[in-house]
Amino acid sequence: MAVSTEQKRATFRKLHDSGCFVLPNPWDVGSAKALQSLGFKALASTSAGFAWSIGKADNQVNVDDACDHLAALCNAVDLPVNADFEGGFAREPDQVAANVARGVATGIAGLSIEDSTGDKAAPLYERALAVERIRAARRAVGDSGAVLVGRCEAFLWGLTDLKMVIDRLTAYAEAGADCLYAPGLKSREHIAEVVKAVQPKPFNLLIGATGLSVAQAADLGVRRISVGGxxxxxxxxxxxxxxxxxxxxxxxxxxxxxxxxxxxxxxxx
Structure with missing residues (x-):
């Protein structure tokens, strides 16, 4: 018997209550099913991995492609799927909200919204706009039960002002983000400081080829770990x-x- 979207979302929210879990990132239906067979409790999509699988560079996928992909992942597995929803595929809050509503309709259990613009000259949206984009996403998620993740991309763009990152993450939390994420953090000191700053809301840590173990991340208070592409x-x-x-x-x-x-x-x- 298939697991309903409502059950997946309830399970996913419960995972954030305590402990530390890994949500690895499949890029297609086959890799999603393989990860489910290994006993993981949740999955997360990867914008980069999916883009490469259809012969595109990361950030060159449109909202139609992304939503079709997310629906396929959700239909293929009984696990909750958190969507890498990039920057909401729009700049303006109203359009972000419209796209988020489309994303939620695919059956995902959560989705993240980034604050990066893609412009090297001005890599992050101005703070007020970035916060309003999260607020708009929150309205679109509504009472669906899906988890909204607010992402600050500063470290990925070489902007390593931790105070600025914390300021943004806490603002995103106040705007309605259920979980916070700052990819690119490496040092234990930085991770611990961000975890403490956003508590009691959970923090998502990105771990690539090197980094902490699950146990070490859990000791720092990290609630969930993803591996991106x-x-x-x-x-x-x-x-x-x-x-x-x-x-x-x-x-x-x-x-x-x-x-x-x-x-x-x-x-x-």
Missing amino acids: SLARTAWAGFMKASREIAEQGTFTELGNGFPGGELNKMFG
Whole structure:
């Protein structure tokens, strides 16, 4: 019996109440089903991983593509799915709200809204506008039960003023974000300081190839961990290594490192 959207959202909200959980990031239906089979309690989409899977660069996917992708993920698994909803696919709060409403309608259990503009000259939206965008997203989420995540992208753009990041995150919390996220934080000191500043609301930590363990992050008060496009990049690494060997050397030895097809058939069967 399929798990309803309402059940997924209730389960997801409960996960944020205590402890620390990992929501790894699949990029398509197959990777989502594989992660479900490994026992994870929730998943998160990855804008980059999905974009690469359809031959686009990150941040070049439109809201139509994103919503179709999210609906497919939600329909494929019984787990809650948190959407990487980029910047809401719009600048103005009213349009962000309209797009968020579309996102919620796909069946997701949560979604994040970023404050980055994509413009290197002015990488973050002005604070007042950024806060209003979160407030608009909050209105669109309404009483659906979906979790709204407010993201400050400062560290990813080389803006490493922690006080500014904390100021924005706390403002996003006041504007209605249920969970806060500042990708790019690396030091334990920074993570602990942000966790303390946004409490009692949960903080999402991004961990890539290196970083803390789940237990170490939990000790700092982190409530949830995601890995962004890292799993997708790992899969692409194997694909590109084998493909380049064939193209450049005319040999096929890397194909011997592939995951067994029989096990894949068993998993998806």
